[in-house]
Amino acid sequence: MNLLDNQAVIKHRELRFCQLRPDNQATDAALLLNGIEGMHRAHPESPTHLKISYDIRYITLEAIEELLTELEFHLSSRLICKLKRALYRYTEETERLNLGLERHCKDCSRAYLNRYRETGSGCRDERPEHWRTYL
16 A cells, blocks of 8 residues: 555544533543554544544544444534534445445444443543433
8 A cells, every 4th residue: 555545544533522511522532532543643622622533444433433422422413513424424434445344343332442441541421320411
């Protein structure tokens, strides 16, 4: 694979989190994502804005979103954010198929979730369960 091909599989995206939450979700998500295979960089720009770079041969935006939502991070529900994420998911799936890679594995987020539980990264939500589901 030449340099041009290598640059084509590295994706640079932005994730926006819900602004109604008072905590710093972007920093917590960056701490979690920086240790995952295929993730080149996760950098919080603000408490609700995260910039990520990753290799689609190893991980996709869909897997990242599934992991974050399963860990009770709240992605922005603004229409423009939803449209961007849907477009990115579609293009990444198409690019993976063109590279001869299989479709996104639905069990991938389970593997990342197990890694998160084993490492004890400190990104845990300390609030009681009834407070986490309040919004």
